[in-house]
Amino acid sequence: MKKHFEVIIVGAGISGTALSYELARYTDVKSIAIFEKHHDIAVLNSSAKGNSQTIHVGDIETNYTLEKAKITKRTAKMVEKYCLQHGYENDIIFSHQKLALGVGDRESEFMLERYEEFSELFPYLHIYDKKKLKEIEPQLVLDENGNDRPENIIAIGAKDQWTTINYGKMAKSFVENAKKESGKDVDIFINTEVVKIEKKDGLNFITTKNGDQFTSDFVVVDAGAHSLLLAHKMGYGLDYSTLPMAGSFYITTKKILNGKVYMVQNPKLPFAALHGDPDILADGFTRFGPTALVLPKLERYQKGTYLDFFKTLRLDKRIFKIFLDLLKDKDIRSYIFRNFLFEVPFINKKLFLKDARKIVPSLQLQDIEYAKGFGGVRPQILNKKEQKLMLGEASIDTGEGIIFNMTPSPGATSCLGNGLRDLKIITNYLGKNFDEEKFESELTEPEYCALKEPIEREKMFANKLRKEMHLHELSYYQVVS
């Protein structure tokens, strides 16, 4: 058995496998090994059951700022371009309509403002009022008696975009395609847990659970919620802790929505607000979720990992302070409590239904069921130094030929973007070449100018809706006064 590799990747989720593909195709790194503790590629968060299957571009994710959306758009396009280049349409990548929905005047106004701010970055966006929504997504409008819901609703969104991915299948395709690159040696070791990484004389020594030892010039730890545990063992990232936020889903018993529907996000929370997505594993039935529950384990639906949780939490006064600060906020407190109740049998469904009705007002108890076996864990990072819960992903580049990546949402969308960041560090460190031109031409979209006219037309429509909302408000106050 070969024992030395130029690059070893720990973890065969979407992050580790994407990096293996990028290294094999775009660099002259010749030997790459991936170590995966479970029996297959992408069995945890990257499996199609583990996440919401969404390509988070930033257009309907109302928790993304314009700056963040510029970054996610670029990395999301890489995922799309990869799939199209390999002909994976309707096998790995799918197209659904997508909407971000504002409910009530305040949220509707928020949507209009968001359109105005984001339309140049995403010129394909449109504004949908109740009338237009009735045509494309009628369940957002109609109540249980078939009447229009009373409050104003406005959505922004698009049709004909690539929106949905089977990340599990994509991860497998990354390894298959990496292996096809000529002159490259890409090995994957499944059922092989890495328990120790040591640095000696410029080499990384990787020890597996069954006692085998391998060496490499560079190691990237893409072990999801376990990355920080391995970092801590080596003395890195000690100012970080992992807070595992489990996400569960409810699935409908019939087809309800035609596409993805997202809602307005509470900016204090790093987790996406409840959304509805057509599930590609369930004939397009709508999957609502995810919920957010602190779970004292690092892997969902797997035995053990409770001890690993406590080890990565590294509980101390600073962690208590972060928790206390979070709990002091009324919104966060009730969010945490409510999400806990979503897991409690008998009351969970009723409570969840109440929230999901903000999207589909006619939804009934018999229309949804707890999606058993679906969901995963978002390893949210607690920064002890700054004493706060971090909102996104984190990466520790030790500068010594080892990188540790922590990947809460939208880690699957940014797999190729994160891989690109690491690939540059790796090639630089090892003195290897990166064919950037080939990468750019295959995986990135050229800059383009948005056409002004359609955007101006849409902005005029926004102003018309604003006037109508204002008139509605005036007549409401006349009635009540």
Ligand SMILES: Cc1cc2nc3c(=O)[nH]c(=O)nc-3n(C[C@H](O)[C@H](O)[C@H](O)COP(=O)(O)OP(=O)(O)OC[C@H]3O[C@@H](n4cnc5c(N)ncnc54)[C@H](O)[C@@H]3O)c2cc1C
């Ligand atoms: C409920 C939910 C919904 C989400 N929805 C979306 C979405 O719609 N779009 C999106 O972009 N992102 C989404 N995400 C986030 C996304 O799923 C993750 O960011 C992504 O899957 C992380 O991939 P990864 O490869 O880094 O980690 P994982 O998929 O967690 O893979 C890590 C791998 O490392 C292996 N491993 C761990 N320790 C070791 C070890 N010691 N030795 C060997 N192997 C090891 C594990 O077995 C695992 O296979 C969601 C997450 C959740 C939980």
